[in-house]
Amino acid sequence: MAYAGAVWLAVQEDLYRGVCREQTPKVLTSSRNNNTKPRDTHQLRRESVSRLEIFDDYFLSQCFHFPRQCLTFIVDCIKARMRKDVFRPNGDATSVEAMTLAALYYYAHGFLSRKIADALGLDHASASDAINTVSKVLEDMSADFITFPRTYDDRMGVAQGFKCISGIPNVVGVLGWLHVQVNPTSNEANLFLNTRGYHSVMVQIISDIDGNLLSVEQCRPGGTKEQEVWESSNIYQEFNRLQHGQTWVLGGKSLCKAKHVLSPVESSRIKTNAARRFNTAHSEVWKSIQHILGCLKTRFRCLHTLGAARIGNLKPVARIVTACCVLHNISKKFSVPLPRNLVLEHLPPDLEMRQEEHENFVDTEAVEDMIEMCFGNSGDEEEQKEIRNIKERHKQNSAKQFV
Known part of the structure; x- marks a missing residue:
């Protein structure tokens, strides 16, 4: 970082x-109580x-x-x-x-x-x-080790990493959710049932292109809608107050109507080659969330299941997840390899929006202008070649770190 x-x-x-x-510390101490014998x-x-x-x-x-x-x-x-x-x-x-x-x-x-x-x-x-x-x-200690880029220079440094890999500008993080299996009470089971088919709690995370965690918050029942979790988070409020400038986080199709989130273009809305190239680039970056979630669960086996959970008492579960996220960033700082082969976290399939849901689509014009400007010109072969080279070097560096 x-x-x-x-x-x-x-x-x-x-x-x-x-x-x-x-x-x-002293090895020997004298006893103040004459009836107490000093230890061996x-x-x-x-x-x-x-x-x-x-x-x-x-x-x-x-x-x-x-x-x-x-x-x-x-x-x-x-x-x-x-x-x-x-x-x-x-x-x-x-x-x-x-x-x-x-x-x-x-x-x-x-x-x-x-x-x-x-x-x-x-x-x-x-x-x-x-x-x-x-x-x-x-x-x-999470505030010391899990830090979102606060200054303009820090944001541009993170955004440059995303742009070098994908060509997408002004992205300062990938937004995803870590699901940890739990055992809820029978009357709350439906609230914890996630789209993957098991009961879980979900914790919102944002990471940079290298897998460092920038934000961890919002431990909620696994059946909660992702957009609801995002829009009730502290980091969302910061984006609303423009504390992070004119930047985006990159997310999946479930957040296609969420503010400050750059999601892929829906298939029914793809009209140009620029949109197709943008979706390809978006997919490449979005896959990194599988890698990050997989790293967390590979290094910290406790994140596979955390036992009992109740709606009114998620703090103990959230505390363990946050502790592991702090340790994840420390392991990144020390370049600690994974203890075993990485198993990617399987993400649920994103559902296409229904036609009527296209109304009030967030930031449509701004996103379309960005896509046309950054992906409309396919003739710059030198730029495309450089992006491919950067991607290849990034993959090689990631592979070396986790062997």
């Missing part, structure tokens, strides 16, 4: 200031040893799906955030590290095995509390 470099530097600076302030020296030393130092690199990668350097960064960030939060239960550095690793194991596999909990020095109750606590901390 080149446009957010200042944010990352600020987080690291704050982190390392906190680390420098941290006092080194070997026991205290064992408890204070970092788990990251005990486990080898292969074990760390297999268990937590992150390499040592990235795990150290994540643990240190969580330590720093917990020290700043006076309302959050705090503990020594070793216990915070154990809690963090327990949560990371759960995110990676969808459960926490007893052997891992024992190796981390956590009982069952402590391990469950650890997952909840760490998820809250990571959710609190």
